Amino acid sequence: MEYRLVVPCLLGLEGPIAAEARKLGFADAAAENGRVRFSGGAGAVARANIGLRMGERVLIEMGAFDAESFDALFEGARVLPWEALLPKNAAFPVTGHCLNSKLMSVPDCQRILKKAVAERMKSAFRQEWCPEDGPLYRIRFQLMKDRASLCVDTSGEPLYKRGYRRRRTAAPLRETLAAGLVNIAGYRGRGDFCDPFCGSGTIAIEAALAAMNRAPGLDREFAAMRWPGFDRKLWEEARAEAREREFHGDYRIFASDIDPEAVEIARENARRAGVGELVRFSVADAAGFRMGTERGTIVTNPPYGERLNDRKAAEGIYKAFGQAWRGLENWKLYLLSGHTEFERCFGAPADKKRKLYNGMLKCDLFMYL
Ligand SMILES: C[S@@+](CC[C@H](N)C(=O)[O-])C[C@H]1O[C@@H](n2cnc3c(N)ncnc32)[C@H](O)[C@@H]1O
Incomplete structure (x- = not known):
């Protein structure tokens, strides 16, 4: 399965990250404001998480649509094929932010999106409720200028948490x-x-x-490592490939x-x-x-x-x-x-x-x- 991958980043680093992504083999990497996009399958998700030095996370974009009202937000989220990525027991907390939009209440947007995804999952898997006792699929939304982008976070802990900095001095850089x-x-x-x-x-x-x-990600865990279809072998291959390039x-x-x-x-x-x-x-x-x-x-x-x-x-x-x-x-x-x-x-x-x-x-x- 081919995914649309989105790497949010600190403003100003989009160009260097797009170039780095192309070097890692993501030929279609393109810089946007505050994010870099490219496409790839489960192996690409592993390679991007392990190899990208400057991005904050690797997200799978499930869809993007205009949402000027809660109804539009609900409907836009409900029609997306969440069941193609999330198993029926997936845990799917929703977090995100709103910028320059008609809908500016983050808690309300979270609630609506949670409801829309739950409804879709219930009907796709023919179940009365979502147990959410399986692997974590954190949904991250961005509502900017009335356009919603809905993503699932494959990284878990952000990529800047490499794991080597346990003690820090004042004002450390990410x-x-x-x-x-x-x-x-x-x-x-x-x-x-x-x-x-x-x-x-x-x-x-x-x-x-x-x-x-x-x-940078050779020694850490990522959320998608626990997802069905993103098995350990892919991550081990991505790690071995990365080690060969040292x-x-x-x-x-x-x-x-x-x-x-x-x-x-x-x-x-x-x-x-x-x-x-x-x-x-x-x-x-x-x-x-x-x-x-x-x-x-x-x-x-x-x-x-x-x-x-x-x-x-x-x-x-x-x-x-x-x-x-x-x-x-x-x-x-x-x-x-x-x-x-x-x-x-x-x-x-x-x-x-x-x-x-x-x-x-x-x-x-x-x-x-
Ligand atoms: C903003 S911090 C650097 C943070 C660092 N980039 C990191 O990621 O942890 C500035 C550092 O400059 C040091 N500093 C202040 N005056 C200095 C001086 N005259 N010579 C060398 N270091 C100095 C401070 O002790 C402090 O650790």
């Missing part, structure tokens, strides 16, 4: 965003790589995983932070991610950064300071790091900050900028090339 920054910076294992504000180590760990071409090289990946506890946590996370040997951690003040290189990439996310006092401190850090940066040669810098005055404090306008969202926080990736 693993998917860290992977996105590494991808945009074009780092694939050549030359030196450094994150001098490494916190819990996410960027350096994602750089190491990307350098080795190690699939490289084993000599990489020069460095990460440091001024806080010794952060460095300790980052080391532990890297070990858990299986890249403990690849990333060289140290305690250091980024203001004193002066490592020589012939070809280097810095990808980093210094503090931006949400509160006023922290903002002042962040500005001082940008200034000091800007001075250090001007003494460097052969490094390219990709720095993520949500601070609107970053360039002024850093002391130089960026060569390029790119808007990205760190969760709800609008940021810029400042590029000095």
